[in-house]
Amino acid sequence: MTTLERAEAAEHAMSQELDRVVVKSVIYTSGERDPRVPAPRPPDSGKLYMMGQDPRLPQMPARPTLMDFFKYRFGPANHLLQSARLAQKSGASEKVILACLVHDIAIAGFIRGDHGYWAAQLLEPYVDEEVSWAIRYHQALRFYADEAVGYRYPELYSKLFGPDYKPDAYIERDYKMAREHKWYMTSRLICVNDLYAFDPNVHVELDDFTDIVGRNFKQPKEGLGWDASPAAHMWRTIMCPTKYL
Numbered sequence: 001m002t003t004l005e006r007a008e009a010a011e012h013a014m015s016q017e018l019d020r021v022v023v024k025s026v027i028y029t030s031g032e033r034d035p036r037v038p039a040p041r042p043p044d045s046g047k048l049y050m051m052g053q054d055p056r057l058p059q060m061p062a063r064p065t066l067m068d069f070f071k072y073r074f075g076p077a078n079h080l081l082q083s084a085r086l087a088q089k090s091g092a093s094e095k096v097i098l099a100c101l102v103h104d105i106a107i108a109g110f111i112r113g114d115h116g117y118w119a120a121q122l123l124e125p126y127v128d129e130e131v132s133w134a135i136r137y138h139q140a141l142r143f144y145a146d147e148a149v150g151y152r153y154p155e156l157y158s159k160l161f162g163p164d165y166k167p168d169a170y171i172e173r174d175y176k177m178a179r180e181h182k183w184y185m186t187s188r189l190i191c192v193n194d195l196y197a198f199d200p201n202v203h204v205e206l207d208d209f210t211d212i213v214g215r216n217f218k219q220p221k222e223g224l225g226w227d228a229s230p231a232a233h234m235w236r237t238i239m240c241p242t243k244y245l
Ligand SMILES: [Fe+2]
Pocket: 103, 104, 115, 116, 138, 139
């Protein structure tokens, strides 16, 4: 068996243990497999297909809040909590603190590539426009220094992407636009607090931000994902990532 065949066999065995058949979306496997080739269908064993919450995941409450997504669907949020705490300590506004708290939720629970754009889209219906704008453009601003506010190009990026890495043209275009925008500094402050928020020894509690989230995040009464906002489907996908349709 090749590595891929072994992985597929293991996955098949795992899905056999579930009551429902799980088929992964192409985006999860693209690269590991050629997306042009049809994915192997699990043998029809009379089971029904997954159409709700995956039993392998912690179950979300009926009307989930942003905090529930932090607790049950986002990876360790230490980086986000630390950056929000740094913003708070520096006397930043609640808008900036909230923006720091949620700036990387796409990495924490959705899709990494273009994470700033995804996070902005997830949040847009529920936060002040300045907050989602700042989160969208932190994606580009992260790659460009602003010495005046003490922001240098992250050393981490040189390690991760190599010393000669050049951002894509669309990132440079968006950086130039954001640089001239009236909300530039809001977005830049995300980057400033981002830079020093990777300390494994600092622990911050999510509950410390309950009030700020309460005042600045418009929690839909139906629950995040069950409302009719233009981003609700994205929250549902985070809630039920293995849903067949
Ligand atoms: Fe980020």
